[in-house]
Amino acid sequence: MSIRIAVIGAGVMGADHARIVAEDLPGAQLQVVCDRDAARARSVAEALGAVDTATDPEAVIARADVDAVIVASPDVTHAPLSLAALRAGKPVMCEKPLSQSAEECLEVMQAEQESGARRIMIGFMRRYDQSYVEMTRALRDGTLGRALMMHNFHRNVETPNAEFTGAMAITNSAPHEFDVARHVLGTEYRSIWAAQPQRSDDRVAPVVMMLETTDDQLVTIEVNNNAAYGYDVRAELVGEAGSVSMNNVVHTRLDAALSSATRYDSDWRGRYAEAYRRQNRDFLRFVQTGAFPATAADCWDGYCAALVAETGVRALETGQRMPVEMIARPAFYDRDGGASG
Amino acid sequence: MSIRIAVIGAGVMGADHARIVAEDLPGAQLQVVCDRDAARARSVAEALGAVDTATDPEAVIARADVDAVIVASPDVTHAPLSLAALRAGKPVMCEKPLSQSAEECLEVMQAEQESGARRIMIGFMRRYDQSYVEMTRALRDGTLGRALMMHNFHRNVETPNAEFTGAMAITNSAPHEFDVARHVLGTEYRSIWAAQPQRSDDRVAPVVMMLETTDDQLVTIEVNNNAAYGYDVRAELVGEAGSVSMNNVVHTRLDAALSSATRYDSDWRGRYAEAYRRQNRDFLRFVQTGAFPATAADCWDGYCAALVAETGVRALETGQRMPVEMIARPAFYDRDGGASG
Amino acid sequence: MSIRIAVIGAGVMGADHARIVAEDLPGAQLQVVCDRDAARARSVAEALGAVDTATDPEAVIARADVDAVIVASPDVTHAPLSLAALRAGKPVMCEKPLSQSAEECLEVMQAEQESGARRIMIGFMRRYDQSYVEMTRALRDGTLGRALMMHNFHRNVETPNAEFTGAMAITNSAPHEFDVARHVLGTEYRSIWAAQPQRSDDRVAPVVMMLETTDDQLVTIEVNNNAAYGYDVRAELVGEAGSVSMNNVVHTRLDAALSSATRYDSDWRGRYAEAYRRQNRDFLRFVQTGAFPATAADCWDGYCAALVAETGVRALETGQRMPVEMIARPAFYDRDGGASG
Amino acid sequence: MSIRIAVIGAGVMGADHARIVAEDLPGAQLQVVCDRDAARARSVAEALGAVDTATDPEAVIARADVDAVIVASPDVTHAPLSLAALRAGKPVMCEKPLSQSAEECLEVMQAEQESGARRIMIGFMRRYDQSYVEMTRALRDGTLGRALMMHNFHRNVETPNAEFTGAMAITNSAPHEFDVARHVLGTEYRSIWAAQPQRSDDRVAPVVMMLETTDDQLVTIEVNNNAAYGYDVRAELVGEAGSVSMNNVVHTRLDAALSSATRYDSDWRGRYAEAYRRQNRDFLRFVQTGAFPATAADCWDGYCAALVAETGVRALETGQRMPVEMIARPAFYDRDGGASG
Ligand SMILES: [Mg+2]
Ligand SMILES: [Mg+2]
Ligand SMILES: [Mg+2]
């Protein structure tokens, strides 16, 4: 039997998830597309042949003909709808962030633990990107020796939002980096520093962060939301014996006008299309088997990302290195020698 | 309703096609896996949840619960089974080559024309590879100016077959290059030259070919079946204004031991996984709509590949440039301004 | 008439300078090779056809048949011998550092100002490296827009010295990075942070630094003295409109054993051979014309490098961001719109 | 004592040679700059501090204050002036080609043999280029196994000469490729094929050649005098165990406007500056020691290049593979296990 999936949110992310369910997830059926904006829900549903549309997410989550839920509605709804899925006893893949508030993440964790079983995956899809998979492998198989540093660069062409601030770069853009570096290194953060250069205009300047891990490694992160030249994510994992760097994956090179050039994308969708597909296939297997995927992020990961982001904002404000003060990880979230264990 | 697909042949290629149908083709159902070796058919069918298995391909093609056929059995069966599909009035995707005999290709073309409709796609999946798509686009959109040359390199790690000859390199390996260069350039061949260097052992040496097109372009092709260092396909399309080259697509780079290195695959499957998926999705759309895909190869393309290969073998034997003597293309095989038109 | 140059110090650096003077500096003559170890001086002098050898550097500097001096003896001798050259009224190219003590640098600056003319060049040869020249040009010609960040990575295969510390990485290795980033950006430093990860052995771990400039830019520097995989210097200059990155300059690529690889050097000499040649040719022109070269480092640059290194050591010790507290630049050291002005 | 060198010809090539002698050849003195155009000779001589200028090359070659000669005057003068140098008993570095006529090359060879000593170096400077040096090394040290093929691409931005023909591409541009492939492989040519695509304008189209060597290897050469996009020389040496490819040597990469780009030069001078320097230093050593350099090209090499070019022109005219019919190499031109021996 096909797994009947409801997608909550029919914006850019929700429409992408719905398309993957409809076209790239044999064994799954796009049961409901739900959006507060009924017309938007209908538009996505019709294009993809969804069974039904709806406007009330909590009602959708409770429906008998819905086996599992993907939450891709606005960030503030992520935690409440994840809680609704817990109440309905249904597996949910919640887009990142679980919440921007570490406190609210703890509440969801509490509810999940009380529910007695893992039900919530967080959409940190970078973990499924082939580049990070190869990095992680080179670390696990001993090629690199002990990991010492990870350098991360996240660059967007521009931030259309005129109100976007350095604090928002840390809370909205950096969590992907916070999570994937934790995941690759298999560790937690101990402290974070942050600084910004000054731009000549009023757009948000890059934020550069330096983090220490509990295993005494260093992680540097640059988030540059107005890099102008292209969408570009880079990472390098430096070990005692060698280093693995991410390539910009391109298929052709153009020689013209005294230049040899490859292209950058203007946004993130092409870059991570395969990672989203892999992540959602892993979610489907989770729904089918009940076994939480070794690679997927869970609520603990969501909490860690939110907490380090909150701490990073204070570091940027104070200009001081700030300690990341985490609770102890509940045994409920232990992995058996998994990638981030 | 799902399209019910039978896959004929459960060897490496057939198993791959069956896997794509089962896992990557929403809207299709893996109905039958057929192989002369019943155990092999069962093994593939069970792993992928096929509905049925069989050992008689002609009977499978005629079955009422089979809507379309993928032929991936040994090369000599390709033309006969394509003819069987024509008789059954069913669309077929036939792995390359349609036949190694241009004469036999003409017979299939004759039958297809008499059947009154296009039913046969040939599995020249390179046309769907992103690198060639980008090359073709740079040519069509004027970036390159008039195309002058295309340089092609096909390298395998090794040829296990001790009996493999230069002639076989031309008939078995080069057709992918013959087809994709014709497709990118949108032209036919006029002549072919071929030569081989001498190896120090008894393995087959590379074959280097130079072809002239009917539009007065040059195509060079190196087929090196024992290149040792890796599976590596390269191509460069040179125009009057610039040039587009294929990249080796890799996700990471390893710095270790005084070297900065990327990896080659040891075989072709990773390299063309996405091209096969795209091709088979195009086949599914063809089955659903009846409209022959603009990108796909047809029997005319199969005939051209076989004829230039036959001519290339004579060129290698004689050491002389040999004219490629084609029939005129039947109007039946015209494309409406399509990529190879 | 040829300029007669004395090279003080016949170790690795001194022998390299002597070779450049003898073989790559038409218009210069290798007059004296001076080393406390007479045999070492003779060995270098004979191989290169020097006119004379000596063991007393101050006497050599005073000789009437010596027009100019290159100081490449141990670091502690740099300032005293530069002062000796000032007393002799002779131009000197002093290997970096002028001194590891900012205080001692100020003393040399004082003496040079009192001498009434610029006589001292500091051997920060990176400024002459083609990569940094191209970066600087892209910034000056407006290609990059306002500079926001510069990321710098300095990696050696290994540090043979078992006593080498993180503080020494800052005082001995990082000054090249401190200087060249100041030079490219045309600015000074305001603050520095520093941290180290933990290695699994007792070798010195990398030091990662983050510096703010007085123009509100960020400079990150990683100095990894035991990077294992190769000698590797990287830099990226990030502006508001784009970014320029340094390439690892290599002439060939080897495809073998499922790998496509370029080589790293095992030390710095090949990497900067051309920069040393350019620098020493600039020194020769300085001697010939009396005009201090626009690109060359002077005592002010030597002071800045020493001061930021001293501050960086305290930042590493305290774990705090430390202000770089510079004196105001004496007008004597002004440049006329030069590269670092 | 300095070697006093006369440079014959003060055009682009001659001026470059004169500059190298004046600025990059310690031990040499730029004695005479000679050109039929006295003003041009004076202009170059003054810029570089030459001792004297002249307009009569034969008289210059005979002067007592000239120890050695570099011939960089028009191609038709190369053989006559080389003969004049033989008569004067002086070593000469003659720019390529020795002559475009194989017959005239044989006459010079005859005269050189009768003179009893090697005196003539031919300016095939590619042999000194680091890329080819590394290729040759990878072949000689066994890394590549037996050499099977060498692929060569020579591309210029444009040919200003409206009368330039495919035959001229073979006789004027291809000889560098003919020579360096022979040199790297250490072999001679047995046959040559040639063809041209058709351009849309009246500029000379690329010429593609395929050559067989006497060791049963294949050499492909593309000469594209109107490649538009940049000056670009590529080569790949393919052996049984691996392959070495030439890199485009660049120092920086620019990320801007959705593109990551490196630059091509617009002409050959930057690309081969170091090769010319190395070659001329080797010539100086030859003058000083009398020992013919292992790497340098001699009259035999000049003859081979001329003969294969003449044969290539006939191959292009006839469309047939043409045998390269060489004389046996005179023992006078044997090398002792040298690179092309
Ligand atoms: Mg996500
Ligand atoms: Mg195929
Ligand atoms: Mg230095």
Ligand SMILES: [Mg+2]
């Ligand atoms: Mg030359």
